[in-house]
Amino acid sequence: MFLNEKTAIIFTHIPKCAGTSLRESIIVNNIESSLIYRSGSFKEVINHKKDFRYIIGHWPYGIENYCHFKNPIRNRKKLHITFLREPIDHLISFFYFQKQQIGYSAYKQEIGDKSIVEFYESVPRALNLQTKFCAGVFYEQLFRRTSRAGSKIQLNKAKQNLIKRFDFVGQFENYTNDLELMSKTYNLKLDITHNNVTKTHKRIAKKDLSLKEINKLKELNALDMELYKFASEKIFSNR
Secondary structure (H helix, E strand, O other): OOOHHHHHEEEOOOOOOOOHHHHHHHHOOOOOHHHEOOOHHHHHOOOOOOOOOOOOOOOOHHHHHHOOOOHHHHHHOOOEEEEEEOOHHHHHHHHHHHHHHHOOOOHHHHHOOHHHHHHHOHHHHHHHHHHHHHHOHHHHHHOOOOOOOOHHHHHHHHHHHHHHHHOEEEHHHHHHHHHHHHHHHHHHOOOOOOOOOOOOOOOOOHHHHHHHHHHHHHHHHHHHHHHHHHHHHHHHHHO
């Protein structure tokens, strides 16, 4: 598949899954700046009428379908992509990034001096983000209050979307190779960049957690554990 100048690249940017680096490596080299939309609130998105080929922001799959019905994005051909990350490493990176950005974090009132396990035990909305994002906007909104940690319905939908809806699913741990593969597959210009602004600078490694802590995080984040295993078996292992 080769992208033409009218194709939109819709990236489901899960927090702490290399999204900013991907934008600087791929998007800015293939899409004119006037057609890159830096989104605001969900209300702003659904009222947005101006055309775009890329949307900046942490949005679940399908966000472009919620733009104003007059927005030309609805009629553009679309390439849907995302990157997944090993779930425990993802939780560690996300937690320490929130601590790093404490003045701006949406979790600043909840982090305090909590340990990583205490944080995730007390903040279920920060769990299973990869499942929630891949399931899509409708399911994220549907379970926003009733199931803050996510649901099996979201997991099943996320699996379906990975296979049937996403054109390319990258693996964070294989970031450079997957960017090169995506570039070659879709004839995209590539200038690999690793963004340092949104990098988590001070964090522990998975090996620094005790077995008890790891098992608890796996239990709390069970949907993402299953989703990543599914992607590893059905997508990553075939490359």
